[in-house]
Structures are given as structure tokens and as C-alpha cells.
Amino acid sequence: MPTYLPTIVILSAAVLAILVVLYRLYDSRVEQPKKLEDELREGLTDADGRRYKADVMALEPVRKAAAASSYEGNRVIIVRNFGKVPHKPYTMHELLGIEVFVDDRVVGRVVRGGPAKLLDDIAPVVNRVTMRLIFDDPADPDFELVMWDPHDNLTARAEGPRAAMNNARKWFYHVEAVLRRTATSPAPKPAPVSGPPPAPAPLPQV
Template structure:
């Protein structure tokens, strides 16, 4: 009996540990948490604001102090980084038609049709990048109403309209650009003047001031004929 009790206790402990490990793994690999971690790692801080579409594996996050935008797809496996001045505008597409839009330098086109969508609600972010010019997030598609954790049609439309207002306010802000680095002009080094040490004064013999020896009357002229 003691052996059987110990065995049952051991099996219970192992089962509890495996259950706890599995729960922790599911929590860590949760789609929303994975996308948020990717955005945080890319921006260097938690994104604010950000939008994640559960069930689609996509999201977008902003870091306003550093003027950066990051888009993520494939449940956080892939991402693209943009600067905020590369974001040109946003389209709100309802039932395959552009229902609202806001772009830099253009008058905003607000959403004036609030009827429940039937074919889909999509936000399309347009960037000034020839290689990757846009990024779309499907906030609602037919069939999402019956899936747990996804938005209903009315909720998706309200969320999209809220993001359109947020993007309009964001696109009106002047983008703080980093100051240009000062241009350095090379200067030819100049040769420093060499200090010339003055020569010591030469001591002169006072006799040099006298008359030449041949003018001395005491000395005879070697050329004189005696």
C-alpha cells in the first residue's frame, strides 16, 4: 500500500508539473503577447498606441517620442520598421470601398456611413516606401462574430473610426527631425613659429678700436728701406 501511495503521489506531482508547464507555455505563446513582445523589442519600449488583431497574427505599434512605427505579421515572426514621417496616410475600407481616409496635406474624409458592414472592415496604412508601400489590418471579416476573442462588426467599425481620428491627429503633428550634422571643413595645419634663441653677445677686444698696427709710430714699417 505504501508503494502504491507513493507511486500515485509521484504521478500526481508529475501531472501537476506538466499541466503548469503547459499552461505557462500557452500563456507565453499567446498570439497577442507574442505580437506585443515583438513590438516592444523593436521599439525598445512598450508601444503606445498600438493595435493588434487577434486571430490574424498582425499588429502595428507606435513610439511617438522616437517617431517610429513598427508593423508585425505572422504572429510576431516578421516585422518592418518605419520612421513616422514615412507614414503618408490611412484608408478605412468598409465592404471593399474606401469609407474614410486621412493623408498628409489632404483634407480628411470622415466616416459618414455607420451602417453595419457585411463584407469586412480594414485599415490600410500607406507608407512612403516603394518596397513595402502599405500594411493592412482586417479588423472584421464575415464569420468573426462566432469566434471567441474577435471583434463583432459594430465593434470593429467603431475601433476603425477611432483609429482614423487618432491618425488624423498624429499626421497633423510636425515631425521632429534630427538636426543635421555640422559640416566639418578640413583645415591645413599651420607650422608653429620656431623660437630662435638669440646668440650671446660677442666680446670684442678694445684694441680692435685702435689704429692698425702699421700705423703705430713705434713699430717700424717692414717695407721701409734703411
């Protein structure tokens, strides 16, 4: 056996391992976020094909989750376990509140009809940022999204804890404004359900 053959095998295995790592990074940092954004855009498009712009958006490619909100479009889109569970839309009146956690500590909370806790000043060191949206939905009353976790920094598209905190702050004040506005406006009435057609009038007797 040629003496250089083991070297070629080792180099080939190393190159293959590098290619696998690069593919995983590309898939998690480019492909998965793009697919999540496409899913959110689909949810923000109405039946007439009009697409509403998201006021706030958050992606979590590692856990295949995402969220977007458009006040103009009157909808909040939630993506859980992308590829297995379809996105779920909510109206602004179904949005009940938001909580922001930093290192498992609640630093901000606003709930419809309840006491609010404004966002605290955050210490320079932030290890984990999470937000929880609360809905009027007995089946899925809340949705938790990890916006930054140091263990995800090689795969998630987050730009760092401070960027994640800034995005959480945007979400917090967006939800606060939505709750304030929808508190003074009535919820839209559901469309009437059409019943069966009326029975024909009986024919006159001769």
C-alpha cells in the same frame, strides 16, 4: 472483442477532437495575441530600454499581423506574418496616411498633403472592417490589416464589427492628428555618419 470497445474508441476520438479544437481556440485567442502584443512592445522599446505606451493598437491573430503607434515614441510598429518576418518600425514623418474600408468601400481617408474623406456614418450591419496605413517606403508603401471578418469570429480576438469599427475610428483620428502635427514640424535630421579617421600629418623632413 468486447462489445463496449467500439464505444470507447468513438468516445476517445470525440474527446481528442474536442481537445484539438479547444487548443486551437486557446492558441489563436490567447497565445497568438499575447505573442503579437509582445512583438509590438519590443518594437516600442528604444535602445535605452524605455518602453513607450501605444496610443493605438490593432491585432489580427488569424493572419499573424499587428500594428501599434506611439506619438511620444515617434514610431509606428508594423508586424507582417509574425514568426517569419521581423517587425518594421517607421517614424511619424514616414507615416503618410490611412484609409478605412467597410465591406470593400472606402469610408474614411486622410493622406499627407492630399484631400481628406472624413469617416462616414456606418450602417448598423457591418460585415468586414479593414484599415490601410500608407508609408513613405518604396519597398512596403502600405500595410493592410483586417480588423473584423465574420469568418474569423471563432479564431480572431475581435469583439465584433462595432468594436472593430471603433478601433478603426481611433486609428483614423490618431493618424489625422499625427499628420496635422508633423506638417508643422521639420523631420528629424539623420545622425551624421562618421568617416574614416584623418590621415596622420607627414613627418617633417630633416
